[in-house]
Amino acid sequence: MRFKISPRKSAIGFVVAGRGTPNNRLVERRCFGAGGSNISRFQTGRRDRGPSVRVNERIRAREIRVIDDDGTQLGIKSPQEALEIARSKGLDLVEVAASATPPVCRIINFGKWQYEQKKKQKEAKAKQTIITVKEIKFRPGTDEHDYNFKKNHAARILQDGDKVKATVHFRGREITHKELGNSLLVRLEADLTDAGIVETRPRLEGMNMFIILAPKKK
Numbered sequence: 015m016r017f018k019i020s021p022r023k024s025a026i027g028f029v030v031a032g033r034g035t036p037n038n039r040l041v042e043r044r045c046f047g048a049g050g051s052n053i054s055r056f057q058t059g060r061r062d063r064g065p066s067v068r069v070n071e072r073i074r075a076r077e078i079r080v081i082d083d084d085g086t087q088l089g090i091k092s093p094q095e096a097l098e099i100a101r102s103k104g105l106d107l108v109e110v111a112a113s114a115t116p117p118v119c120r121i122i123n124f125g126k127w128q129y130e131q132k133k134k135q136k137e138a139k140a141k142q143t144i145i146t147v148k149e150i151k152f153r154p155g156t157d158e159h160d161y162n163f164k165k166n167h168a169a170r171i172l173q174d175g176d177k178v179k180a181t182v183h184f185r186g187r188e189i190t191h192k193e194l195g196n197s198l199l200v201r202l203e204a205d206l207t208d209a210g211i212v213e214t215r216p217r218l219e220g221m222n223m224f225i226i227l228a229p230k231k232k
Contacts, residue, residue: 068109069124070097078109078119090116147226149179154194161198165205172210172229181224195223203227 068074073093080088080096083105088096093107100107100121108127111118120127148171150164168178180202182195199216206227214226 068112070100070107073097073107073109073117073119075109075117077116079114079116080107081110081118081120083121083123093119096121143175145176145228147177147179149181152180152182152195152198154182154184154188154191154198156198165202168202168227169206169209172206172227175229177213177229178206178210178227179224180227181222184221184223189221192218192223199223199225 075093077090078093078096080091080099082088082099083103088099096119097107103121105121106124107119108122108124109117109119150168150171152161152164156164168180171178180199182198184192184195188194195218196216203212203225210227210229212225213228214224216223216225
């Protein structure tokens, strides 16, 4: 890479501009420290690529299938022909299905179309149900009081619409008594029958045995 020194100087040094690709230019900033040391800092800048949807002159296909602003099929035309029709109506030519053969373009108001698309995405996101998995940990020797407390906590989580991962953690030689963990999880499953259903049966991974319970559909 070759560098050229910019004639503009500042109190702390000067800028050395390097040649790079149009979309990824590398710039070296040279500064001088108090002891005269030369410090180089490289910065990478990228140009704004604009909207991801091709509009008007940015449509590069040789032929496109054109849909008018009222939904009428105008057939296959060149982008230039379609753009002239759109301009005559004070509208834009927007590529709405780039992967189709040929690509499908609509004559619409691009600004209004963008607003409607964002509105639809926002509404779809609002309708999504986000379910989280919350873990409750037990030990093979969990006493009755602790068990009941954690069982009730798991029931509340399921009633709130989230999943429960009930984990029995073994330490050292406790792993030789896996049946204790299994019996505890089977008991928990039975106690939470009214609140949830088992999604994953007792499974051993390393020193942990767990089940996953999902809330019942209302």
